[in-house]
Amino acid sequence: xxxxxxxxxxxxxxxxxxxxxxxxxxxxxxxxxxxxxxxxxxxxxxxxxxxxxxxxxxxxxxxxxxxxxxxxxxxxxxxxxxxxxxxxxxxxxxxxxxxxxxxxxxxxxxxxxxxxxxxxxxxxxxxxxxxxxxxxxxxxxxxxxxxxxxxxxxxxxxxxxxxxxxxxxxxxxxxxxxxxxxxxxxxxxxxxxxxxxxxxxxxxxxxxxxxxxxxxxxxxxxxxxxxxxxxxxxxxxxxxxxxxxxxxxxxxxxxxxxxxxxxxxxxxxxxxxxxxxxxxxxxxxxxxxxxxxxxxxxxxxxxxxxxxxxxxxxxxxxxxxxxxxxxxxxxxxxxxxxxxxxxxxxxxxxxxxxxxxxxxxxxxxxxxxxxxxxxxxxxxxxxxxxxxxxxxxxxxxxxxxxxxxxxxxxxxxxxxxxxxxxxxxxxxxxxxxxxxxxxxxxxxxxxxxxxxxxxxxxxxxxxxxxxxxxxxxxxxxxxxxxxxxxxxxxxxxxxxxxxxxxxxxxxxxxxxxxxxxxxxxx
Amino acid sequence: xxxxxxxxxxxxxxxxxxxxxxxxxxxxxxxxxxxxxxxxxxxxxxxxxxxxxxxxxxxxxxxxxxxxxxxxxxxxxxxxxxxxxxxxxxxxxxxxxxxxxxxxxxxxxxxxxxxxxxxxxxxxxxxxxxxxxxxxxxxxxxxxxxxxxxxxxxxxxxxxxxxxxxxxxxxxxxxxxxxxxxxxxxxxxxxxxxxxxxxxxxxxxxxxxxxxxxxxxxxxxxxxxxxxxxxxxxxxxxxxxxxxxxxxxxxxxxxxxxxxxxxxxxxxxxxxxxxxxxxxxxxxxxxxxxxxxxxxxxxxxxxxxxxxxxxxxxxxxxxxxxxxxxxxxxxxxxxxxxxxxxxxxxxxxxxxxxxxxxxxxx
Numbered sequence: 001x002x003x004x005x006x007x008x009x010x011x012x013x014x015x016x017x018x019x020x021x022x023x024x025x026x027x028x029x030x031x032x033x034x035x036x037x038x039x040x041x042x043x044x045x046x047x048x049x050x051x052x053x054x055x056x057x058x059x060x061x062x063x064x065x066x067x068x069x070x071x072x073x074x075x076x077x078x079x080x081x082x083x084x085x086x087x088x089x090x091x092x093x094x095x096x097x098x099x100x101x102x103x104x105x106x107x108x109x110x111x112x113x114x115x116x117x118x119x120x121x122x123x124x125x126x127x128x129x130x131x132x133x134x135x136x137x138x139x140x141x142x143x144x145x146x147x148x149x150x151x152x153x154x155x156x157x158x159x160x161x162x163x164x165x166x167x168x169x170x171x172x173x174x175x176x177x178x179x180x181x182x183x184x185x186x187x188x189x190x191x192x193x194x195x196x197x198x199x200x201x202x203x204x205x206x207x208x209x210x211x212x213x214x215x216x217x218x219x220x221x222x223x224x225x226x227x228x229x230x231x232x233x234x235x236x237x238x239x240x241x242x243x244x245x246x247x248x249x250x251x252x253x254x255x256x257x258x259x260x261x262x263x264x265x266x267x268x269x270x271x272x273x274x275x276x277x278x279x280x281x282x283x284x285x286x287x288x289x290x291x292x293x294x295x296x297x298x299x300x301x302x303x304x305x306x307x308x309x310x311x312x313x314x315x316x317x318x319x320x321x322x323x324x325x326x327x328x329x330x331x332x333x334x335x336x337x338x339x340x341x342x343x344x345x346x347x348x349x350x351x352x353x354x355x356x357x358x359x360x361x362x363x364x365x366x367x368x369x370x371x372x373x374x375x376x377x378x379x380x381x382x383x384x385x386x387x388x389x390x391x392x393x394x395x396x397x398x399x400x401x402x403x404x405x406x407x408x409x410x411x412x413x414x415x416x417x418x419x420x421x422x423x424x425x426x427x428x429x430x431x432x433x434x435x436x437x438x439x440x441x442x443x444x445x446x447x448x449x450x451x452x453x454x455x456x457x458x459x460x461x462x463x464x465x466x467x468x469x470x471x472x473x474x475x476x477x478x479x480x481x482x483x484x485x486x487x488x489x490x491x492x493x494x495x496x497x498x499x500x501x502x503x504x505x506x507x508x509x510x511x512x513x514x515x516x517x518x519x520x521x522x
Numbered sequence: 523x524x525x526x527x528x529x530x531x532x533x534x535x536x537x538x539x540x541x542x543x544x545x546x547x548x549x550x551x552x553x554x555x556x557x558x559x560x561x562x563x564x565x566x567x568x569x570x571x572x573x574x575x576x577x578x579x580x581x582x583x584x585x586x587x588x589x590x591x592x593x594x595x596x597x598x599x600x601x602x603x604x605x606x607x608x609x610x611x612x613x614x615x616x617x618x619x620x621x622x623x624x625x626x627x628x629x630x631x632x633x634x635x636x637x638x639x640x641x642x643x644x645x646x647x648x649x650x651x652x653x654x655x656x657x658x659x660x661x662x663x664x665x666x667x668x669x670x671x672x673x674x675x676x677x678x679x680x681x682x683x684x685x686x687x688x689x690x691x692x693x694x695x696x697x698x699x700x701x702x703x704x705x706x707x708x709x710x711x712x713x714x715x716x717x718x719x720x721x722x723x724x725x726x727x728x729x730x731x732x733x734x735x736x737x738x739x740x741x742x743x744x745x746x747x748x749x750x751x752x753x754x755x756x757x758x759x760x761x762x763x764x765x766x767x768x769x770x771x772x773x774x775x776x777x778x779x780x781x782x783x784x785x786x787x788x789x790x791x792x793x794x795x796x797x798x799x800x801x802x803x804x805x806x807x808x809x810x811x812x813x814x815x816x817x818x819x820x821x822x823x824x825x826x827x828x829x830x831x832x833x834x835x836x837x838x839x840x841x842x843x844x845x846x847x848x849x850x851x852x853x854x855x856x857x858x859x860x861x862x863x864x865x866x867x868x869x870x871x872x873x874x875x876x877x878x879x880x881x882x883x884x
Binding site for chain 2: 086088089091092097098117119121123125126153154187188190302393394396397398399492502
């Protein structure tokens, strides 16, 4: 058995799974002290399922927004020394360029640029100058900075300068903690470096979060391993989280997509997660979320994290409906739905009122006395479906019809089939799809590089990137024998000869700790 | 509206206007924009000279980046590389440069001359060599009007320079690309030296201040394309471009491109929302080059074909165009310069390998 928990901004969802059977589930408000909320959710799960004790639990999987929130709210961030080895390129755009002032202040503006790095063709960009590095190390020591982010040009192809700087730094200052940019992200020095700096700034907080979680589990008598969800829908063990907390960014939408897959077994589909204010539309490809190719902004900082490609539409259970039913949202009652909606005795016409009047569901003390003209109800239902259809259409990978899976508390708004879908699927437990998504047992790894097929040959070049991705998966806790290639992306680089290709490989494997137990097959 | 200077406050508008005029090509101007802002903050605004106000004997050189934009993701630009390229050019030619000119108003290349001029305290001429983005040196107005590309100087990220003296533009293009590839993939070049008298009949005039005005309009009137088309038409009608038409609105139902011979080549198909009209087909070769409906040409290069987001009217780069997007397709007349026989020889659809004559937008 395993427990999945998804800590969202508003709700904490929890589920207890035995293989693919849901034994119990619950939804509570997220508490300011996240850990106590988790403890209560787990206690309730165990009580509801009637389990005598917690010995049968093999693992606890947690998806949390704490690290994203820390960045967005500029809390819990520690000072970071940001070192880049890429001079003489990039003069005038040192680390932290383009950062909002308040977050640059929060990480302390300790910026260093040195010579080093590589070019696209493997030639040296500039030789590393040891005296430069030693000056930086002396300054870090003098400023007593504990966390360091190191980046170098084309380090996704050759990370020697980053590793060398780390070794030299830790030899002089053994207690200093280091994030290397090539471990964090893909092509795009500035964005990858930003990711490394954010990660380094979260390291001490990650220690505190992980130990708080571990203590909570101990208190509950749970001796099983604990894992945390990553932004690509895979898991990290606690050691890995302590090194790469930033990889938890945006795991919420990912978990709901993975949960929809788990609940239906449909590998290729669109998933519409309807909440109180928005419907988040995402795409499942081979059981994993389709990722966005856009630059991802975290708290105002440009990064190249791979985030799920999610389109948010202003339609949820609290969305406000116009008097003629032709306009819905994006304004929403949000939390106040339970006082302002007509079915709860309020004066605001919401989508929930429409669903009640249409007879899809009976909620609220005034559900039976609610009288709305049929024409209004029909018009509003049409408007909602048209809004969803239009946006679903924009997310489809091509013109072929695809199934649409409806999850989230607001899924009750939609009755019958959506015109844009080949079939409309409403799985049981759709309300806690997030938590189910968190309770997966797979670990991923990825790697990306620019490769010259002319000098290396295509196969050896692909092998190189593959083995790097596999190494990453093993470090995150995957069982080496179980690793399979999920995706290989090859993109030729324009304006370049030599068959230079951008290669990206994604792999996935089973959790090492659970290799004896069966993966939940949906 | 004529601007006399370009300052920090114009940079966002210039970037956005340039992306519009880049007709799908040109790349992301994010980093060059940050660096140019910084240069302008450090050295103050740059003087903008109108083409007519240039001294006939002024020594003018065009400046921009050459290479593979993807490389700049790792090999970051430097704030001094544009101004130092200019200095290296002066050292090579042993003659001071009076005014800096721009290759194209598209992507980072609309910003580099400003960065160079700021660092050196020189003015920039209000105009460019394309009025849009195009992929090769021989397509520039300077080359078409007969300017020789050399003497030219190119500088890499580390300050290594190469000078070029070539017999013709095609040879220059080949040699400078080879230098770019062996020097890290991206270089800055000062080329096509011209006099004031010459450039007056060899430049698209007013395009820098126009791009700024265009960017401002796109920011202020951000909204559905049907609402923005009238103010756009008013702006374009008073410029070197003249016409601006909303060709089509609809949804992208197919988009496929692949790299062929260094170009991103392919097409996009757009269906109208109500399925009344035949779909629009757009041919892509880095830029949007042809818009056809039932094999009838609605717009063709060198006229500008611009794809914008239907709801915000924000221009969409060809790399970013994808299935499902709701878009508006605009066509803008090219400046008169490109309608001459000499220009059409190098920029008509035939010059890009299409078996179609240029059909002017009218």
